[in-house]
Amino acid sequence: MAIKVKFMSSLKNVTGTSSADLPPSFDTFEKVMDELLRLFPKLKDEMFYPDGTIDFIYQVILNGKRLSWPEDKNIKVKNGDQLIFLIFMAGG
Helix, strand or coil: CEEEEEEEECHHHCCCCCCCEEECCCEHHHHHHHHHHCCCCHHHHHEEECCEEEEEEEEEEECCEEEECCCCCEEEECCEEEEEEEECHHHH
16 A cells, blocks of 8 residues: 555646655655655745745645645654645636
């Protein structure tokens, strides 16, 4: 098994894929983010402010629970977990 990562909306264009599987050795949210930024370097410019926080329009969901960066960087991630990266959209 693996840690399942899904990219929604325009993040699919940024990463070039809608999903990725990471080995369970990436056992914290911080380690997962480090690996994703290594695999998909454009994510950093797309999602992060210069101060290292994630732009408020992007949300990261771990098994249905919203995570905050960097506050939740030490949250444990395990084999079979699912992370979803999405963008809040608004319109009228």
